[in-house]
Amino acid sequence: MNPNITAAAFAAAAALGACAMPLPEPELPTGRALFMENCAACHGADGRGGGPLAQGLPRPPADLTRLGAADKPFPAVHVMSYIDGYFRQDDPGQVMPEFSGIFTGPTLHVDTGDGMLTPTPQPLVALSEYLETLQEG
Numbered sequence: 291m292n293p294n295i296t297a298a299a300f301a302a303a304a305a306l307g308a309c310a311m312p313l314p315e316p317e318l319p320t321g322r323a324l325f326m327e328n329c330a331a332c333h334g335a336d337g338r339g340g341g342p343l344a345q346g347l348p349r350p351p352a353d354l355t356r357l358g359a360a361d362k363p364f365p366a367v368h369v370m371s372y373i374d375g376y377f378r379q380d381d382p383g384q385v386m387p388e389f390s391g392i393f394t395g396p397t398l399h400v401d402t403g404d405g406m407l408t409p410t411p412q413p414l415v416a417l418s419e420y421l422e423t424l425q426e427g
C-alpha cells in the first residue's frame with residue numbers, strides 16, 4: 291500500500307473524528323455584559339440614566355437603580371416585559387428600543403408570580419438578575 295495514501299486517509303479520518311466530537315456549550319453572556327453592550331449607552335454604565343446618548347433623547351432614560359421599593363420584591367416580570375417591549379407596542383413616543391428580536395437563546399422557566407412558569411429567553415433573565423443587583427432600595 292502507498293504510505294502517502296494511508297497517511298492521507300488517516301488524517302481525513304482523524305479530522306472527521308474531530309468533527310464528530312461534541313462542541314463545548316457556547317458560554318452564555320452575563321447580565322452585566324449584556325447591559326454594557328445594549329443598555330449603558332442610554333442608561334449609563336451605573337444604570338442611573340446618564341449614558342452618553344441620554345442627552346439627545348426626548349425622554350430621559352429611567353434610573354435603573356430604583357426599580358424596586360425596599361419593602362417589595364424586585365419587579366422582575368415588569369422589567370423583563372419592559373425590555374422585551376411586550377407592553378410598549380401601543381406607545382408611539384417610546385424611546386427605548388424593543389429587544390424581543392435580539393434577546394433570544396435558551397429559555398428558562400420563570401415563575402411570573404401567578405403560579406405560571408413562563409418560558410423566558412436566558413438573556414432577559416440574566417439582565418433582570420443583573421439589574422436586581424443594582425438596586426439601592
Ligand code: HEC
Pocket residue numbers: 324325328329330331332333343347349350351352354357369372373383384385386387389417
Ligand atoms: C436608546 C436609549 C435606550 C436604550 C439603548 C435602552 N433604554 Fe431602557 N429606557 C430608555 C428610556 C428613554 C426609558 C424611559 C421610558 C421610555 O421608554 O420612554 C427607558 C426605560 C427603561 C425601563 C423602565 C423602568 C421603569 O421605571 O419601569 C427599564 C427596565 C429599562 N429601560 C431597561 C433597559 C435595559 C435593560 C436596556 C438594555 C437591554 C435598555 N433599557 C436600553 C432608553 C433606553
